[in-house]
Amino acid sequence: MEDRNLLTIEHMKKHFGDTSVLFDISLKVNKGEVVSVIGPSGSGKSTLLRCATLLEEMDDGSLIYSGRYAAKSEGDKSVYASKEDLRKIKRSFGLVFQNFNLFPHYSVIQNITDAPISVAGVGREEAVSKARQLLDMFGLSDKENAYPCELSGGQQQRVAIARALALEPEILFFDEPTSALDPLLTGEVLSVIRRLADEHMTMVIVTHEMEFAREVSDRILFIEKGYVVEEGTPEELFASDNPRVRDFIGSIRK
């Protein structure tokens, strides 16, 4: 795989009121890499993802997508790029939410095609055929005209992944994509993500599924209390001497 850098986060800091959530997070993701972010609840994993996807503004640090600055640290605070630049940068990533957040008034196919048509300016026919391809790939061909409320959680999440992929992002973020699902439905969503990993889709996955993270990730980031405690390959992390990491992995795997 080429070593092109898609995402660089440097010294990201974020606090809400008096509570600091992220103290100093740095992360580099290259094209084709799958990076998992693990750590206990409240460790700042989701905030990291929300700042990286511009849903939340960080206080300090830099955020760089393919060499373009979305935000640059200048004198102890982040200065964000212009709205116009941010709009372009947003096109380079997608996000899959824990709660799917499908549009309930749109059918499955509308959910997937509407953003390409009305945001990216793709022609309707092209958008529809691309959406059908994705649905086919995810085993949802027969659900094209269903509405989200008629689908199981696992199916909804697969549609949400298809919706994000339809915009052809360079990098796809997942915010605990299976936390709202029971084990059976979790499996079908994980197999979709696994398939994307096989196709060398660049992904950053916040997850509690240790075995899954171990299996698909090129690197795993262990975060606790707003710091990166350890970073490494799955082998390195699962063999870590760090007691915090061992405790966490041990408690989750039981």
Place this chain on the structure above:
Amino acid sequence: MSTTFMQLLSGMVVSVEIFLLTLLFSLPLGLLVSFGRMSRNRILQGLVKVYIAIMRGTPLMLQLIVVYFAPFYIFGIPIAPEYRFIAVIIAFSINYAAYFAEIYRAGIESMPVGQYEAAAVLGYSKSQTFFKIIFPQVIKRILPPVTNETITLVKDTSLAFVIAVAEMFTIAKQISAKQASVTALMVAGLFYFVFNYVVAFIMEKFEKKLSYYR
């Protein structure tokens, strides 16, 4: 007898006109007012709050009188006969816009933040997010309270009698007094009831139409 009937019929037409024109103006106006009410601009938000408080806190009958006589008492403009009907439409529209604004606000504020976030990440602009994603769902949510207001409006049209607009109730009352009989008023009562039955029927159809999703 037939002239009585014709008079009642013309009253019905005026009532229906008041009803339709009020909805036509107050529904969009209410949306604008709700934007002001939710504005981050404190001054605008404060002004809109005062406006809503006055509209909801004083009798519509009084508002009708004020709107009708204001041009004369404040500006000294003589009141033209055709202003009578216009005053009714103005007073009803600004009154109902205040109620509708609060209904819109409740609907908009009940939308889960995840819908906005999903739209933001997909690259929708603010206005696309509102008109494509948020507002269609808001309409579904607010249909029941809007039906309530609409039914109240049908009956409220009778308040126009206070500035002697020849709508259903005004005419029925005149006929009833002249004939020393309550028949005309009964006919008026039946009219309002049937009118509302139709309104409720139509609104139920709308709700059914939007029940394809949850």
